[in-house]
Amino acid sequence: MEATKVIDSRGSACPGPITDLIKAYRNSKVGDILELWATDLGVKADTDAWAKKTGNEILEVREDPDKIVVKIKINKR
Amino acid sequence: MEDKLSIILFSGTTDRIIAASVIAQAAAALGTDVKVFATFWGLLNFTKGEKKMMLPKEFESMGPMLMEGMKRDGVKSWYEMLKEAKEFGAKIYACSMTASIMGIKKEDLDPIVDGVVGAATFVQESAGGNTLFI
Numbered sequence: 001m002e003a004t005k006v007i008d009s010r011g012s013a014c015p016g017p018i019t020d021l022i023k024a025y026r027n028s029k030v031g032d033i034l035e036l037w038a039t040d041l042g043v044k045a046d047t048d049a050w051a052k053k054t055g056n057e058i059l060e061v062r063e064d065p066d067k068i069v070v071k072i073k074i075n076k077r
Numbered sequence: 078m079e080d081k082l083s084i085i086l087f088s089g090t091t092d093r094i095i096a097a098s099v100i101a102q103a104a105a106a107l108g109t110d111v112k113v114f115a116t117f118w119g120l121l122n123f124t125k126g127e128k129k130m131m132l133p134k135e136f137e138s139m140g141p142m143l144m145e146g147m148k149r150d151g152v153k154s155w156y157e158m159l160k161e162a163k164e165f166g167a168k169i170y171a172c173s174m175t176a177s178i179m180g181i182k183k184e185d186l187d188p189i190v191d192g193v194v195g196a197a198t199f200v201q202e203s204a205g206g207n208t209l210f211i
Binding site for chain 1: 099102103106107108147150151152153158161165
C-alpha cells in the first residue's frame, strides 16, 4: 500500500520520532497510511505501544540498511 | 482512571532532568496529562538565564562524552523537550516553598514555568494518576 505521508525522523533520538508521528497523526484522516522513517532503535516498540493505545494498525515494520521503516494505517481519529 | 502523569523533579543535575524531560515529552505527545513539579535543586534549572550542565560527582568526567553522544544522536536539550511537552499540554510548576527559601521570585523564573504552587496543589493534581520522583 502506498503511503499517504512519509515522516522522516532519521537522526532524531527518542522521543523525537514518536512525537513526529503523533504530530502527523493529528493532521491525518481515517484510511491514511503514515510511513515513519527513523534511526532510533526504540521506534518499533514505541510505535507499537502508540498504535495499541490509539487503535491504529501497524502494517509493516522493515529494517533498511539506513533506517527503520514503520507503516501505520490510520483506523481511528 | 484518568491518564495522568506527575513528575516531581527534585534533582538539579542535568542527567536526571534529561530523563524527566524525555518522559514528559513522550507522555504528553501520547495524550497523557503531564505535570512537572520542580522542587529543591530541581528548581535551580528553572530560573531565567543560561542552563549549565551539572552532573553527579561520580560521573563528572563523562560529561564531554555525554554531550558528544547527544549531539551525534540528535538528542534535543531538556529545555527543548519540555517546550515540546508543553505544546502537547504539559504544565510546569515551581514549588513555592523552595522558591521562597532560595530567594527565587516569580519574576526570576523562566517563562517555561506555568505557575508557583504549594504541596496541596501537587497532592490534588496528582491524585489518581502516576507519580515519578526524579
